[in-house]
Amino acid sequence: MDIRIPRGTQDILPGTSEKWQYVESIWHDICRRFNYSEIRTPIFEQTELFQRGVGDTTDIVQKEMYTFSDRGGRSLSLRPEGTASVVRSYVENKRYGSPNQPDKLYYTGPMFRYERPQSGRMRQFVQFGVEAIGSDDPAIDAEVIALAMDFYKETGLKGLKLVLNSLGDKESRQAHRDALIQHFKPRIDEFCEDCQNRLEKNPLRILDCKEDQDHPLMESAPSIIDYLNEESLQYFNTVQELLDKMEIPYTIDPGLVRGIDYYNNTAFEIMIEGDGFGAITTLTGGGRYNGLVEELGGPKSPGIGFALSVERLLMALEVQGVELPVDQGIDCYLVTIGEEPAKAGTAILAEMRRAGIQADKDYMDKKMKAQFKTADRLKASFTAVLGEEEWNAGKINVKHMNSGEQQEVELNQLTTYLKKKLESEK
RNA sequence: GCGAUUGUGGCGAAGUGGUUAACGCACCGGAUUGUGGUUCCGGCAUGCAUGGGUUCGAUCCCCAUCAAUCGCCCCA
Numbered sequence: 001m002d003i004r005i006p007r008g009t010q011d012i013l014p015g016t017s018e019k020w021q022y023v024e025s026i027w028h029d030i031c032r033r034f035n036y037s038e039i040r041t042p043i044f045e046q047t048e049l050f051q052r053g054v055g056d057t058t059d060i061v062q063k064e065m066y067t068f069s070d071r072g073g074r075s076l077s078l079r080p081e082g083t084a085s086v087v088r089s090y091v092e093n094k095r096y097g098s099p100n101q102p103d104k105l106y107y108t109g110p111m112f113r114y115e116r117p118q119s120g121r122m123r124q125f126v127q128f129g130v131e132a133i134g135s136d137d138p139a140i141d142a143e144v145i146a147l148a149m150d151f152y153k154e155t156g157l158k159g160l161k162l163v164l165n166s167l168g169d170k171e172s173r174q175a176h177r178d179a180l181i182q183h184f185k186p187r188i189d190e191f192c193e194d195c196q197n198r199l200e201k202n203p204l205r206i207l208d209c210k211e212d213q214d215h216p217l218m219e220s221a222p223s224i225i226d227y228l229n230e231e232s233l234q235y236f237n238t239v240q241e242l243l244d245k246m247e248i249p250y251t252i253d254p255g256l257v258r259g260i261d262y263y264n265n266t267a268f269e270i271m272i273e274g275d276g277f278g279a280i281t282t283l284t285g286g287g288r289y290n291g292l293v294e295e296l297g298g299p300k301s302p303g304i305g306f307a308l309s310v311e312r313l314l315m316a317l318e319v320q321g322v323e324l325p326v327d328q329g330i331d332c333y334l335v336t337i338g339e340e341p342a343k344a345g346t347a348i349l350a351e352m353r354r355a356g357i358q359a360d361k362d363y364m365d366k367k368m369k370a371q372f373k374t375a376d377r378l379k380a381s382f383t384a385v386l387g388e389e390e391w392n393a394g395k396i397n398v399k400h401m402n403s404g405e406q407q408e409v410e411l412n413q414l415t416t417y418l419k420k421k422l423e424s425e426k
Numbered sequence: 427g428c429g430a431u432u433g434u435g436g437c438g439a440a441g442u443g444g445u446u447a448a449c450g451c452a453c454c455g456g457a458u459u460g461u462g463g464u465u466c467c468g469g470c471a472u473g474c475a476u477g478g479g480u481u482c483g484a485u486c487c488c489c490a491u492c493a494a495u496c497g498c499c500c501c502a
Contacts (some may be wrong), residue, residue, distance in 0.1 A: 007493070059500050063427080081502080111502080118496065127502060205500095220483090271500095285502060309502035316497075338458055370454085372462035380462095387460055399461075406461085 001046040008115070008123025018326035019314055023068040026154050027108065029130050034147045036106040036130055043110060045370060047075040052295055053084030055261025057201075064113040076274050078112035082129045083262070083289065083305055084296070090133050091298035101134035102303075111307075116373035120277065120312050130286075131305035133293065138235055140243035141266045141288060141304050148306055149248055155313065156322040159273045160283070164249065165256035167267050167287070168228045175229035177203060184223055191215065223254040232265060239266055262289040266304060272316050283316065284308035304412065310315040329379020331422055335353040335371040337387040344391060348384070357422070375401065381425060382418060 012020055033040070045066050066078040073302060079085055086105055090096065095103045110124050130147060132140045137175050145162065152160055167173055180203035188199055193208070198205045207221060221394060228236065241409045243250055250268075258267050267287035286306020317324065334349055336342040345361050352359040359377065363373070368385075371384040375383045387396040396414055399406045400421070411419045 004493075064500080113501080115500075117494085119494095123499075125502065129502095141470095282502065307502060335461075368460055369458085371460075374462090374463050385459080385461070389460085392429065397461090401462075404462090406477095 006123070008117040010122065010124075010271070016314075017223055017326050019309065019317075022324050022326050023310060024108065024156055025105075027151060029390070030147060030151050030154065031106040031130065034104070034131075036104040036145065036147070039089060039105040039107050040109070041085055041089050042079075042081075043112075044076045044078050045085055045088065047077040047086050049088055049296070050077055050080060050405060053087065053262065053292060054081060058261055061115065061241055064115055066112050068112055074254055079403075080113045082107050082109070082307055083113055083131060084290070086129075086131045086299075087133065087289075087292050087303065089295050090131075090301075091293060091296050096134060096293070096299055096301055099423060102132045103134050104132045106130045114283055118305070120123075120309070120315055122311060126310040127307040127311060129305060129307035131303060133303035134301050135290075136290060136302035138238040138266075139242055141239045142248075143248065144286065144304055144306060145268060146248060148286070149377070151308075152283070152313070153268070155317060156271075156320075156324070157313065157316055158175075158304060161271045162243075162272055163248040163252055163253045163256050163271060164230060164240070164243075164250045165225065165267045166226060166232060166239075167258070167264050167342065168232040170291075172224070172228045172232050173264065176222065176224045178205070179222040179227060180204065187217060193207045204255070205256045225252075225254050234264055237252055251314065258285060258287055259326075262292040262295070263287040264290055264423055268306070270308070272312075274319070277316070279321065283312050327379075329359040329381060332382045332384055333371070333375035333378055333380035334359060335375065335383050335385045336361070336370060337368050337385070338391075340388040341388065341391045345386060348386070348396070348411070352415055352418065357415060357418055357421060381422065384414060 020114070028038075032335055035324060045064070050061055050065060050225055055064075056369075060080045064079055067075060068077075070077050086107060090103060090105075107129050109126065111127050112124050114123060115121060130144055144177075149160070149162065168176065181199060184195075184199055184203065184206060188196055195206045206222075209219065223232075225236075239253075240250070256267055256269060264286040269282050269283075270284035271281045274283075274298055284306055285308075286304070288302070288304040290302040292303060293299070334352075336344050336345045349359055349361050360380075362374060367375065372383065380401055383401060384398045385399060387397075390396050390411075394411050395408050396411050398409050398417065398421075400412070407417075
């Protein structure tokens with residue numbers, strides 16, 4: 001039998017896992033600074049949550065969910081995204097009753113979508129996300145966007161483009177949709193097959209069709225911006241104003257649509273520019289969802305959030321050659337020669353570790369020379385050599401690997417000596 | 427779900443219908459019986475994704491499957 005990793009999943013191995021931990025630490029830290037608290041929800045939920053939350057007609061729900069029934073006959077689904085779960089939890093735990101509104105939450109974790117894998121698109125992928133529920137102040141929209149942009153900046157990623165749009169409220173959306181259908185319908189047979197299908201289903205999508213982008217009707221198509229009612233327009237303008245004040249540049253793209261039903265008003269994406277990303281250029285997607293809490297059985301509570309893909313972030317960092325500070329070697333490698341010293345090594349190692357020194361030794365019965373090679377490979381700052389001579393004298397030989405300098409140290413002084421040396425290295 | 431390309435050791439990468447599947451890196455051992463990163467020598471494939479088929483004989487030909495990559499769709 002030949003068991004392999006499931007399609008569209010990946011093992012994150014040593015060498016890469018450090019990068020994950022690094023970006024995770026930045027993420028936790030930035031959320032802390034923005035005063036968002038972590039929420040952890042299950043990776044599977046009742047299927048109905050996503051049908052109602054994400055939208056029954058969306059591709060995500062219709063053809064991309066991992067749905068199964070458990071032994072009790074319940075229909076469950078692996079979460080395809082995070083917002084629905086967070087809102088479910090907000091309602092279920094009556095977070096709306098808390099004096100602290102908006103409820104500012106963030107999460108981290110794997111999401112699952114049954115799609116054809118390609119680079120930057122996995123069946124299991126990890127999202128970092130944020131949700132602020134309970135306020136419809138445009139300032140919270142701006143805050144959430146700023147959080148995302150600052151996060152990327154701190155990872156060292158460049159060439160980002162913030163794309164902004166407003167989908168308006170329900171009324172504006174409906175008016176725009178009708179206008180689009182009216183606009184395209186008379187000449188829809190001049191468009192590609194995809195667009196013909198889009199006409200009734202999601203006419204907005206026709207606007208970013210690549211095949212028909214030169215069609216004269218594209219240019220003259222009604223823009224959502226022109227269909228925003230007074231209130232929606234006002235809201236959109238304020239968000240922009242606040243972004244300007246924070247000096248966060250953005251471009252407005254009236255064609256920006258989100259594939260999830262719950263969005264309204266503010267919608268945004270953060271894209272990456274440059275070569276090497278293939279078809280995948282969106283790093284982050286987010287927006288406002290003022291009807292979702294109600295849809296899931298809570299009181300009317302507006303919300304906004306976004307999710308970003310860690311895989312895509314790491315891929316972008318790789319393409320841009322950003323060096324993450326994760327390539328450090330260990331502090332000390334213990335080399336022993338002979339039986340007695342080898343035995344004594346176990347306790348010496350333990351002592352170093354208890355003192356906070358990152359240390360290791362050989363377990364492959366290697367010769368001294370090979371132990372040094374290992375120390376090299378591990379980029380050890382120091383080696384501590386314990387042979388019969390040192391052992392009998394109660395000493396140990398400490399070697400600084402870069403300079404080659406060696407020093408005999410009393411065995412009981414080893415950790416203090418090393419700590420001092422390591423301190424002065426920094 | 428559709429289309430295209432690819433699949434040889436830990437990694438990179440040659441190659442052929444027929445006795446022992448190049449080479450490079452990495453790894454292990456030795457030269458140097460207690461000191462590494464250089465050099466030299468030696469070693470290192472459950473056999474060429476998996477399963478069938480054609481053939482006297484296939485890693486190389488055919489089919490299927492699986493996977494990766496790219497494009498479409500969609501999205502993070």
